[in-house]
Amino acid sequence: MAPAEGWRTRRARRLAGLPWVRREDRADGSPVRFVADELLVLDEHFATARQAFAEQGFAARDIVEEGDVPSGFRRVRLPGLDVARAARRVRVQAEAAGDTRVAAGPNHVFVSTPFEHAGAYGPPCPAPPGTLPARTDGTEEVGVLVLDTGVWLNSPLPKDRYVAEEQRDFESDVDIDEDGITAGDAGHANFVAGVLLTRSPRVQPRLMKIVDTFGVCRETDLVAGLRQADGYRIINLSLGGYTLDDRPPVLLTAALAGLLTSGDRVVVAAAGNDGQHDRPFWPAAYAGTSAPWRRRVVAVAAHDGLRIAEWSNTGTWITVAAPGANVTSTFVNHERFPDGWARWSGTSFATPYVAAAIADALPGAGSVRLAAEAVVGGANRRYGRYAGLD
Incomplete structure (x- = not known):
């Protein structure tokens, strides 16, 4: 095996x-x-x-x-x-x-989207330290709400660059096994936040724990997290799942309708990593429904620089593709990750890449809806049938 x-x-x-x-x-x-x-x-x-x-x-x-x-x-x-x-x-x-x-x-x-199915690349691997660009004086700060796992304090993430609802000391309650798998949540939020901060000096992530130590959450947990979205115009959801008869989730549909029908807000959501080509993965798949607010959902597939990753879900509901294979970002400080950085793969990490691009486009666009449209419209590479960001 x-x-x-x-x-x-x-x-x-x-x-x-x-x-x-x-x-x-x-x-x-x-x-x-x-x-x-x-x-x-x-x-x-x-x-x-x-x-x-x-x-x-x-x-x-x-x-x-x-x-x-x-x-x-x-x-x-x-x-x-x-x-x-x-x-x-x-x-x-x-x-x-x-x-x-x-x-x-x-x-x-729902599951965080390297969970159980990160494709051929497997679990996180140690990586040389990357760089987090400094925030430029006078740069407009853009808050991005990240509904995800808890955050480990033992991490290269600068403490002044993010807000977290729950932070824990990594060494106190988690070990990493021989394949890099943690017994608790796997530094997923740390990694997502690092992608956001690496891609944009404007972003200040707010990291809210709704995903448990097994990498899963209930629909009711996700809806409760979305109720905290007031004041945040960009919401990063590096999670998702499948539903009964592939119908939209009943409670989540109502929550997103209330959030996206009015106001200036977008949800950027991962397409999932099962290599499915004909099955909606929610909430990303709302982008392909007839909901009047569907254009406020950006569904993100992953590419490897040459093509759509074989493990990335695809479908008519995909909005854009972004780098998601062998991504380097902040992880946790541990003897197996001595520099605190890792390489990991999944649509989980293509998603914050797009969210950061929207944050960067926001000042020139004037609204987050127009910023999202500008990012997708300006994606000048093709990965199969999908527009993609480099």
């Missing part, structure tokens, strides 16, 4: 060992992961959901309603619920009644 395959297998086992995660496999073997026993449903279709629960043998007293969802939604938990069956039951009846929205769905599980 190749080292990268061994790494991917161990990551998959860690995820499979989480008792709160369930999966449903498609015919091609690709999985959809979601929270066990939980259903998210629109208020007006809750009566149908109760019928679906009764069909599975549940009584009204069995229903437990969880909080942390926006107005207009219910989040219910029933131990032993066949979530996929219940969601499809509600959807079918809602569509028969003429409601074209996704009326119900699981609380989907």
Whole structure:
């Protein structure tokens, strides 16, 4: 077994060992992961959901309603619920009644996008130190909200160049194994922040932990993080996942609609690293939907300088490609990474490359929406059928 395959297998086992995660496999073997026993449903279709629960043998007293969802939604938990069956039951009846929205769905599980599937390049490898350009006096500072893992203090990241909701001492609670895999979260946010700072002296990342130590988050976690987006015009989402029947996630759709329908804001999202060519990876895939705010989502594939990386997801919903293979950035200081820098690959790292370019274009464009359009429109290289940044 190749080292990268061994790494991917161990990551998959860690995820499979989480008792709160369930999966449903498609015919091609690709999985959809979601929270066990939980259903998210629109208020007006809750009566149908109760019928679906009764069909599975549940009584009204069995229903437990969880909080942390926006107005207009219910989040219910029933131990032993066949979530996929219940969601499809509600959807079918809602569509028969003429409601074209996704009326119900699981609380989907999303992963950071080198997680378990960083392609042929495998886990992070030590790299010689790179450079972080100094901020020029008088340069307009652009905040970029990064919803990601926690941040390790033992890192080359300059403390005055970012804001973090949660920081920890690396040596105190994490070891790195022979393949560079951490027992906790893997320095992913440190790496993403380094790409942002390397590419643009304007950016000040705000790093918010929503992804847990296994590299995963729930749809409800992502939505809770998006509620903190006020004041940030660029949101970096180096994470994502697949959904039941490839339909848009019910709660995330409403959250992004509220965030992007008005105001000046864009979401830059990773395309995923499974080498899929026909399957939407959310939230990036919103760029290819009919949502009126779809142009505020920039879906980023990864290239290796010559072509789209074989492990990068692609599809009609891709907006632009950016460098994502063997990227060098800040990681963690450790005996295996003595300089604190690493090389790593994934659409996770193509994404902040684009977010930084939008930040750089913002002063001249006048709005972040126009800055995003300028960056995509100015991508003068072609990688297959996609425009790409060098």
